[in-house]
Amino acid sequence: MLLLSFGGPEGPQDVRPFLENVTRGRGVPPERLDEVAEHYLHFGGVSPINRLNRDIIAAVEAELAAQGRKLPVYFGNRNWHPMIEDTVAQMADDGVRRALVFATSAWGGYSGCKQYHEDIARARAAVGERAPELVKLRQFFDHPLFVEATADAVREAFAELEPGQRERARLVFTAHSIPLKADALEGPDGRGQWYSRQVAEAARLVAEAVGVDGYDVVWQSRSGPPQVPWLEPDVCDHLADLHGRGVPAVVISPIGFVSDHLEVIWDLDNEARDKAAELGMGFVRAATVGPDPRFAKLVVELVAEHIDEIRPRKLSPMLAAGCTLNGEPCAPGCC
Numbered sequence: 054m055l056l057l058s059f060g061g062p063e064g065p066q067d068v069r070p071f072l073e074n075v076t077r078g079r080g081v082p083p084e085r086l087d088e089v090a091e092h093y094l095h096f097g098g099v100s101p102i103n104r105l106n107r108d109i110i111a112a113v114e115a116e117l118a119a120q121g122r123k124l125p126v127y128f129g130n131r132n133w134h135p136m137i138e139d140t141v142a143q144m145a146d147d148g149v150r151r152a153l154v155f156a157t158s159a160w161g162g163y164s165g166c167k168q169y170h171e172d173i174a175r176a177r178a179a180v181g182e183r184a185p186e187l188v189k190l191r192q193f194f195d196h197p198l199f200v201e202a203t204a205d206a207v208r209e210a211f212a213e214l215e216p217g218q219r220e221r222a223r224l225v226f227t228a229h230s231i232p233l234k235a236d237a238l239e240g241p242d243g244r245g246q247w248y249s250r251q252v253a254e255a256a257r258l259v260a261e262a263v264g265v266d267g268y269d270v271v272w273q274s275r276s277g278p279p280q281v282p283w284l285e286p287d288v289c290d291h292l293a294d295l296h297g298r299g300v301p302a303v304v305i306s307p308i309g310f311v312s313d314h315l316e317v318i319w320d321l322d323n324e325a326r327d328k329a330a331e332l333g334m335g336f337v338r339a340a341t342v343g344p345d346p347r348f349a350k351l352v353v354e355l356v357a358e359h360i361d362e363i364r365p366r367k368l369s370p371m372l373a374a375g376c377t378l379n380g381e382p383c384a385p386g387c388c
């Protein structure tokens with residue numbers, strides 16, 4: 054199998070070329086790039102994303118071995134080394150004829166689904182005739198293992214709040230914002246808002262598992278020119294709003310992200326935490342699910358859906374989209 058991810062810089066010299074890869078042809082203003090480069094440089098130009106993905110791969114290999122499945126796991130990225138083109142070339146050299154591709158996004162939409170299809174098609178085209186057949190695994194936003202691991206992280210976060218604040222704290226889910234226009238595309242069921250509806254559905258399932266009635270879904274890390282509308286409210290504006298309504302503390306669940314990459318450790322652990330401190334609000338950020346052993350089990354279960362033809366486990370009625378061959382889109386007009 055191939056674990057396919059976003060990629061991130063591993064030193065200060067990588068930051069600019071990485072950002073240029075991410076934003077090529079996307080109309081992101083240079084001022085925004087300077088600002089984001091600054092975030093990376095706070096961490097010595099190293100995003101934790103590659104290391105965390107290597108940890109996930111080690112856990113997946115251990116889970117595969119425990120289940121007696123002989124399956125080598127490769128690692129490739131969209132935007133930084135190891136680049137998917139190089140990985141697919143290596144797979145061809147190793148004689149791999151067919152591989153299952155796990156993309157590290159739970160969601161549909163352009164960045165989480167369709168763009169990974171494009172990456173697969175581009176890599177196969179670069180390698181040519183020898184390229185293995187690549188089958189992308191489905192979106193997993195409503196898989197019980199994803200929901201349970203996220204719910205446990207939320208419970209642990211509530212437990213970290215001071216007893217006086219815990220009972221009155223608000224649960225807030227956050228995911229990467231995208232342009233409203235991108236979110237409006239029809240999606241595999243033709244009803245639009247595929248990404249934001251999946252985020253809302255996953256949040257509902259987690260809140261239900263935790264037993265919390267009142268919660269919010271908000272967005273973070275918006276990019277692009279200011280005149281273009283993106284999903285709102287922004288997490289920091291939402292903190293001010295909650296404060297105005299007398300909410301003394303928040304638990305932030307970064308449900309949109311599989312691991313603690315830069316949007317989480319900067320935009321939440323620095324920016325949102327500072328905002329909460331300024332407002333005098335209690336603030337706990339729940340863990341991401343990547344390091345949870347259930348995440349490796351989830352990956353292997355998605356693999357098993359193809360090898361053993363087991364029935365996909367899903368907690369919502371939304372379609373099990375995202376799963377396709379050789380980078381074809383998952384449905385007409387999808388994402």
Ligand SMILES: CC1=C(CCC(=O)O)c2cc3nc(cc4[nH]c(cc5[nH]c(cc1n2)c(C)c5CCC(=O)O)c(CCC(=O)O)c4C)C(CCC(=O)O)=C3C
Pocket residue numbers: 059060061062072075076079081085086089100101102157158159160162164165229230231232274275276277309310311313314315316
């Ligand atoms: C929906 C979504 C996810 C979640 C789904 C998934 O996980 O795939 C995600 C993940 C990630 N986004 C990441 C980093 C960046 N995203 C950017 C820009 C953008 N993201 C977008 C959307 C998403 N992004 C969009 C619509 C843009 C605008 C440009 C465009 O239309 O494409 C930019 C450019 C600078 C900026 O403008 O912020 C950077 C550096 C990293 C790696 C972090 C690390 O290095 O640790 C990860 C995992």
Ligand SMILES: [Fe+2]
Pocket residue numbers: 161162166167374375382383384387388
């Ligand atoms: Fe899709």
